[in-house]
Amino acid sequence: MRENGRRGSGRSSSRRSSSRRQQNEPQNSGFGLAVMGMMLLGVLFYQSDDLKELANPLIQKGKNFFSEVQGEQRGIDEVYAMPCMQANIAKILVHTLYNDEVLESSSSGIWYNKYYEVLESKEKFNYLTVDLAMQPVTNELASQIISDVLGDDYTFNLALSEEMLAQSIAFESFLEMYYQALITIGQAENVVIKDISIVKTPASYSNLEPLTVLTDSGIYSFSGLILDPLTDYTLEVAMVGNEILGIMQMIDTKSILEECYISKIDGDTVWIQFGDNEIAYQNKKLTSEHEGSVINLKVEKGTIIDFVEYMAGTIDTVLRITDSYIEFADTGKFSYNSDVNITDYTSSGDWHSFLNVSSGAKVDYTLENEAVKALRIIEKPSSETVRVVITEDGLGDYFHSQVQIEALADCELTYNDQTFSFKKGDVWDSELFEWVDDQNKLVVNAVNDGLLQLNSITRSSANPSYTGSVEVYKDVNGYTVVNEVSMNDYLARVIPSEMPPSFGLEALKVQAISARSYAVSRQTSSQFVKYAAQLDDTTASQVYNNVEVDELAVKAIKETEGQVLKYNNNIVSGNFFSTSAGHTANSGEVWASGETFPTSTPIYLSANQQYEGSSVVENMQSEEDLMEFFQLAPSEIDAFDDHAAWFRWEVFYSVDELSHVVNNSIERLTGQYSHVVKVLDSENNWQIQTVDNIGAVLDIEITQRGEGGNIISIVVVGQDATVEVKTEYAIRTLFAPIQKDSAEPPIQIFRADGSTVDNMTLLPSAFFSPKINYGKDGNLLEVTFYGGGFGHGVGMSQEGVRGMVNRGYTYKEIIEHYYPNSIVEKL
DSSP, X not given: OOOOOOBSSSOOOOSSOOOSSOTTXXXXXXXXXXXXXXXXXXXXXXXXXXXXXXXXXHHHHHHHHHHXXXXXXXXXXXXXXXXXXXXXXXXXXXXXXXXXXXXXXXXXXXXXXXXXXXXXXXXXXXTOOGGGTTSBOBHHHHHHHHHHHHOTTOOOOOOOOHHXXXXXXXXXXXXXXXXXXXXXXXXXXXXXXXXXXXXXXTTTOTTSOXXXXXETTEEEEOTTOOOGGGTTOEXXXXXXXXXXXXXXXXXXSSEEEEEEXXXXXXXXXXXXXXXXXXXXXXXXXXXXXXXXXXXXXXXXXXXXXEEEEOOOOEEEEXXXXXXXXXXXXXXXXXXXXXXXXXXXXXXXXXOOSTTTOOTTOEEEEEEETTEEEEEEEEEOOOTTEEEEEEOOSSSOOSOBSOOEEEESSXXXXXXXXXXXXXXXXXXXXXXXXXXXXXXOEEEEEXXXXXXXXXXXXXXXXXXXXXXXXXXXXXXXXXXXXXXXXXXHHHXXXXXXXXXXXXXXXXXXXXXXXXXXXXXXXXXXXXXXXXXXXXXXXXXXXXXXXXXXXXXXXXXHHHHTTTEEEEETTEEOOXXXXXXXXXXXXXGGGTSOXXXXXXXXXXXXXXXXXXXXXXXXXXXXXXHHHHHHHTTOOGGGSOBTTXXXXXXXXXXXXXXXXXXXXXXXXXXHHHHHOTTTEEEEOXXXXXXXXOXXXXXXXXXXXXXXXXXXXXXXXXXXXXSSOEEEEESHHHHHHHTOOOOOOTTSOOOEEEETTSOEEEOXXXXXXXXXXXXXXXXXXXXXXXXXXXXXXXXXXXXXXXXXXXXXXXXXXXXXXHHHHHSTTOEEEEX
């Protein structure tokens, strides 16, 4: 629940004594041997379902083994001595010296294989081989390893007799020497020495993954160690990233758990919230009055033996965070200090600034001079409800000039801490309402599954209705409207807005899982927190409540209740789009990350073939191959999307039309998207510069394609300026086939089914090949774009889902196809 470690230069500034030995250490030397024996003999069997049955015999075998290996020699620490196996050394070397090269183990069940796979390529440590993985490290071998780490510039020898050099070294002793060696050569920056309290291990808490441990400061991995006997102990450990390398020392047989949120008290049992995990303890001290408090606890053997009440704060839920204030659900608005301290006590522990905090987060905050001084994150937003900011008509702005709410059933209206009845047929109007100064929030609750209709906006030529509650915030720019709704009701209004029910139940199940995954993953985003929301109702998130609820969509939601897309045990965004051209794109080759493009791509959003059989294209980044690919008729390729109108398309531009569409958007692109749209200067360097016109287009050149065939960089040579444009959105905007001169005929896009579409505000996709005809002067005369697909091309193709359903695939098979290496699991 706190980060005590500092990187590189030495020990952490801990809440506990810095003394390396405490008076309250256990005095039973057999305990250290028990842990040694379990580590030595238990690691290969660690994934057994019942560690308890293994523990006692392993402890006794461990005692016998070490009495034989060490004789009467106890090593550096009479109280706690962990054996040092060569496998542990392999892990430490790789995490500290070659952390970027850590591989996934090629042999299931053996935790150390991936480390030896890295060391095999390192000549310096080629004497460490996997066949000796479970052999103890002798003082002599430890000396050799430290010498090799230090290099030729240093001399290191243990001044020990031959007999002592042959003895095994204690883990603690090796870690201490190794850490000092890293400091000496300046490579200790990734190592953190910190105090942790062991809360639960997989042996006593089934929610944990194998070889992970729940501590007071988060969940960590601990392969090669046995921590079960140390539950509720306080340890000093060495770590790299999320991996515990080893125990430096045992500080206390009790835990001090700081700033614990007490979620429930029931007689002799107390439940404490550790991020997403709720852990029960026996209670000897707390009363029911402490429920909902933040308290410092002392724990021993699963029992709370003492406590100190934390400095009084206020527990509330974040609604909005703007540049000038934070608004809480119960206590209202407060300004905040520029240096406000934000601490994340959840399991992920990854919120450290206002850029992370999202609407709906439960927090404990403290004030200083009526301004928020500290914000402690207790719970991330619940996945049971969703907060959606509703856009107004027209340009889709988040501020409304007027709001009218009609009750379609008896409801309740809350304003200024008072609740009033809001009867069926009543209409509330923001312009007629008498607002009180500094009371700028009004909430209308639809009770008993009632509906609230927004008469001030239209969706598909009708006034949309909403379940849950509708919140109205009055601001200087107008009114913000937020709908807080249950997840299932939200999905019921997303799915038919995003996918036609005519696609069938199995397809709608895929859409349900994808939409649910997207919503849950975005609930922890701060993108819309200034509007008191987690998502919006447009394609910037997911289209919400544009059409009526469909019963088949409701059935799909129920039959996939709570199911989400996961990768590495984390819920991931289920990105989707309309139609593929026969191949999807890498996400990192579609969207920029800040100033960086292209970026890395998670495997579940990687480029993949979207047709049956062997590949019809040798190289999806070859211009020649792609020109042929994009001119294939649907009947010539067994693609999942081959039935869709947008599977293939083409658009023709004369030089005048191309110059017209490019110059329509170039000022906005060079101004607002300057990180991906650059202008060539007189010295042939790409620069940030706003231009309003590049003149007649003389040529275009594709300079880079993604692995899936999508264009990620294109250069347009104009008579007055040359621009380089990156990312699919900027490219689709640049060539948007729309004729804005009413005196000229519209620009037409021809589709695979023979139909045409006039004047589009975006090119259908960035999957296309330009066939250019040049004039006698060598400049572009006309061009035809042969392309395919509709949308960004990342993740799941909705038309592809339809095609896979028609081929007999199940919804889970479809999900696994579109999101490789992911799994479908319950929340």
